[in-house]
Amino acid sequence: MKTLIDSYFLVLKTLVIACLVAITCLIFTNVVLRYGFNSGLFFSEEISRLAFVWLVFAGAQLMLHENGHIGVDIVTRRVSPGVARCLLALTQLLMLYVTWLFLDGSWKQTVINLHVGAPSTGISMALFHGAGLVFCILSGLLIFTQLVRNLMGTLPAHTPAEPSAAEHGAVE
Template structure:
């Protein structure tokens, strides 16, 4: 199971890196063409924008896994150990409900936008809006994979198996 999890995380990270690399290449090529030939790629800005949207949603699960999202720990820090665990259970349940709701909303957006086309690339907006349910589904998977250590000890998993305390991840 740990091997499958490491493969999942590595694949997720590789997809984010590929999107960032593609975005940088497209924007770089467009800038180079603009200054060397006085012409630019009409679809470059649009492609970079949609890659950034996809990269944000696909990468959000990785940020969650490593405690990279903003955290306010004032209440958590003043509670007893048992109360902290209860608070973390409540937080996980709220997050799971919210993520599932956002998958549902994302699917609705996809359905509504499927007949609209992007201006330059003429892609269906379905593909742009698909980032939302895909990203929130990945958030659910990542949350479920780290839920045990998070609830027990307030820790996030690291790729190498290292673990950072919630306060260390939030403060440093």
């Protein structure tokens, strides 16, 4: 199971890199064509925007998995580990609720825009809004798994690194 999950997140990292490369190549090519040859790629902006949206959602899910988002631990560092686990569970429940709200909105937008084409390429705008749909489903599963592991006590405790001497204002 761990191999499957690691493979999935490796695919996500590859998707992020592919999106970055595609965006860079499309925009660079379009700039060169516009300024050098007075022409351009009519689809460059739409494909770049679509790749950027998928890149953002894939990156957000990677950070969710790696606990890389900004966290405020001013309270949890000052309470007992049991209370910290309860606060983490409360946070995870709130995240599941917000993910549900986002899933509901993404679903509605995807259905509404299913037969709406993008202006220059004609690609269904459901592909644009579907990124949120995919993100919510997969992130909801990830958050739920983390919540269950937290409640069972198998989620490793997140202990922030001790501040260095430089952060305390000491001169080395």
